[in-house]
Amino acid sequence: MAASDKVQELHVYEMNERDRGSPAYLRLSQKPVNSLGDIVPFSNKIYRGDLEKRIGITAGMCILIEHKPELKGDRYEAIFSFYFGDYGHIAVQGPYLTYQDSYLAITGGSGIFEGVSGQVKLHQIVFPFKIFYTFYLKGIGELPEELLCKPVDPHPAVEAAPAAKACEPHAAIANFTN
Amino acid sequence: MSALRSTISSGIIRSTSPTHSLLPAASSFKPIKNPCLPQTHKLFTSNSNTFSPPKRGFTCKSQAIPSDNSAPEKVQELHVYELNERDRGSPAYLRLSQKSVNSLGDLVPFSNKIYRGDLEKRIGITSGICILIEHKPEMKGDRYEAIFSFYFGDYGHIAVQGPYLTYQDTYLAITGGSGIFEGVSGQVKLHQIVFPFKIFYTFYLKGIGELPEELLCKPVDPHPAVEAVPAAKACEPHATIANFTN
Numbered sequence: 349m350a351a352s353d354k355v356q357e358l359h360v361y362e363m364n365e366r367d368r369g370s371p372a373y374l375r376l377s378q379k380p381v382n383s384l385g386d387i388v389p390f391s392n393k394i395y396r397g398d399l400e401k402r403i404g405i406t407a408g409m410c411i412l413i414e415h416k417p418e419l420k421g422d423r424y425e426a427i428f429s430f431y432f433g434d435y436g437h438i439a440v441q442g443p444y445l446t447y448q449d450s451y452l453a454i455t456g457g458s459g460i461f462e463g464v465s466g467q468v469k470l471h472q473i474v475f476p477f478k479i480f481y482t483f484y485l486k487g488i489g490e491l492p493e494e495l496l497c498k499p500v501d502p503h504p505a506v507e508a509a510p511a512a513k514a515c516e517p518h519a520a521i522a523n524f525t526n
Numbered sequence: 527m528s529a530l531r532s533t534i535s536s537g538i539i540r541s542t543s544p545t546h547s548l549l550p551a552a553s554s555f556k557p558i559k560n561p562c563l564p565q566t567h568k569l570f571t572s573n574s575n576t577f578s579p580p581k582r583g584f585t586c587k588s589q590a591i592p593s594d595n596s597a598p599e600k601v602q603e604l605h606v607y608e609l610n611e612r613d614r615g616s617p618a619y620l621r622l623s624q625k626s627v628n629s630l631g632d633l634v635p636f637s638n639k640i641y642r643g644d645l646e647k648r649i650g651i652t653s654g655i656c657i658l659i660e661h662k663p664e665m666k667g668d669r670y671e672a673i674f675s676f677y678f679g680d681y682g683h684i685a686v687q688g689p690y691l692t693y694q695d696t697y698l699a700i701t702g703g704s705g706i707f708e709g710v711s712g713q714v715k716l717h718q719i720v721f722p723f724k725i726f727y728t729f730y731l732k733g734i735g736e737l738p739e740e741l742l743c744k745p746v747d748p749h750p751a752v753e754a755v756p757a758a759k760a761c762e763p764h765a766t767i768a769n770f771t772n
Contacts, residue, residue: 376620376633384635385618387655413637413653414614425653427673441685442675442704443653453675453685453702465711465733467704486709 355466356491358483359397359499360430362406363508364476368392371476382422386412394430395508397499402512404431404525410444421447431525435492436461440468446475454485464488473502494521601712602737604729605643605745606676608652609754610722614638617722628668632658640676641754643745648758650677650771656690667693677771682707686714692721700731710734719748740767
């Protein structure tokens with residue numbers, strides 16, 4: 349297999365701790381049910397998959413595409429980035445379905461993620477506060493040890509370790525994005 | 527490709543295709559020295575004999591031109607019709623500029639149905655947003671920046687970004703994909719048939735495995751009266767792909 353085809357896995361938890369004013373649900377459709385026209389900018393914290401280190405944030409927006417009453421949820425088109433402090437960022441685009449898992453496209457990155465390609469699996473744990481991501485990254489050098497871990501299995505009560513929540517130096521990556 | 531893309535976004539070059547009419551005139555073209563690109567890169571060599579001056583009308587080669595001189599990567603073509611059947615509440619024109627003419631600030635989320643290029647099978651949907659950039663009164667149209675995805679049911683999706691000009695054809699960048707399209711790169715040609723209800727796309731895909739037979743076809747030539755065949759419109763099982771996106 350060519351070096352650039354090697355797939356590296358990365359696990360990240362996105363947690364909305366309700367202290368970033370996110371999400372901002374812009375009901376621009378002006379309709380009582382979620383409708384095409386509604387736009388939802390957002391930004392949450394992200395932690396390493398074992399919940400022991402604070403990594404940074406997500407930042408971007410969700411475009412409401414369609415409310416699915418039979419599934420009691422919605423389809424969004426999500427366009428956003430994951431910020432990994434001094435390491436750089438990963439940009440993604442794809443479906444966010446509030447009622448099931450989905451795969452988003454990795455559209456590019458910066459820093460150690462420059463030139464990255466692949467896809468990322470979005471697994472929702474508690475809508476819309478806790479999401480577990482598994483990245484399948486191609487086309488970049490070996491990921492630094494600090495970002496790799498044995499992930500905590502997703503379950504509704506997952507929380508970041510107290511030291512990581514408090515951003516203590518040993519529990520955060522260098523210049524974690526905030 | 528990432529270095530080329532960053533140069534494109536700086537406004538100097540609009541498209542990787544030398545036949546695209548948005549390229550600057552040959553006399554005003556300044557070769558750009560980019561250390562990341564091979565020195566023999568066709569688009570950046572001042573004495574390149576492959577650079578052609580812009581043409582008035584839009585012309586298009588049936589096959590994408592490789593952007594560098596390495597061993598040519600296999601390009602696979604895919605044809606898709608996007609049809610707005612006016613049953614998805616789309617588009618949602620958000621006049622956030624609060625001006626009477628289309629202006630920067632207006633946003634247009636949208637989602638339409640997509641069919642295979644021969645109009646015999648329903649594939650899924652598009653979904654995304656057009657950002658109004660500029661109204662072009664002399665062209666009687668608008669420039670948008672479009673960021674959206676094409677959904678192919680169980681096969682996955684393709685994400686794109688680029689220009690949507692209501693008055694002429696364009697090429698958008700393929701930024702990535704999922705499923706069978708995971709890791710995809712390339713570009714897609716947008717050909718408008720009836721604004722804004724019928725668009726014909728030709729994808730030039732690189733970096734993925736062989737496309738499944740079911741997605742390949744001899745496309746119907748675009749014309750204003752194109753419609754999906756009744757069975758595909760009705761989403762009858764033989765006229766759709768598995769778990770077509772809806």
